Amino acid sequence: MQKTFIMVKPDGVQRGLIGEIVRRFESKGLQLVGAKLMNVSRELAEQHYAEHSEKPFFGELVDFITSGPVFAMVWQGNDAIAISRLMMGKTKPVDAAPGTIRGDYALSVTNNIIHGSDSPENAEREISLWFTAGDVLSFEKTI
Numbered sequence: 001m002q003k004t005f006i007m008v009k010p011d012g013v014q015r016g017l018i019g020e021i022v023r024r025f026e027s028k029g030l031q032l033v034g035a036k037l038m039n040v041s042r043e044l045a046e047q048h049y050a051e052h053s054e055k056p057f058f059g060e061l062v063d064f065i066t067s068g069p070v071f072a073m074v075w076q077g078n079d080a081i082a083i084s085r086l087m088m089g090k091t092k093p094v095d096a097a098p099g100t101i102r103g104d105y106a107l108s109v110t111n112n113i114i115h116g117s118d119s120p121e122n123a124e125r126e127i128s129l130w131f132t133a134g135d136v137l138s139f140e141k142t143i
């Protein structure tokens with residue numbers, strides 16, 4: 001069982017796509033084990049995107065992710081990281097296939113609706129950055 005960090009970005013929240021995104025993940029069979037609607041401080045945004053700190057688009061990325069509330073989530077399931085990334089679609093709009101979240105809803109590489117961890121190491125790092133241990137639940141489906 002694997003956990004991954006998924007975030008609906010400010011554009012996804014403002015376009016009313018939280019429900020559609022949660023529906024897709026639930027329909028796939030992944031299990032929601034943590035969620036919160038929150039504003040993002042510049043400090044948290046800079047830590048989250050630390051690996052992009054030397055990139056020319058870093059400032060734009062931090063400005064965007066702090067521009068309005070995001071919906072941060074933890075999902076779990078078999079191969080949750082790879083499955084989520086397939087469902088999200090590629091980062092660049094021209095490469096994101098129809099049927100994926102970005103392929104269906106995004107036209108911009110910055111305003112691209114959703115973020116998902118890209119490796120087990122980053123999933124662990126991002127979950128512990130965005131959530132305290134007590135806010136990520138562990139429960140078995142009983143019905």
Ligand code: CMP
Binds near residue numbers: 052057061091112
């Ligand atoms: P995300 O999956 O959140 O992780 C890093 C983000 O950087 C990515 O989504 C994009 O929103 C953003 N990004 C990647 N490449 C570029 C680029 N060339 N110009 C602007 N933003 C980018």
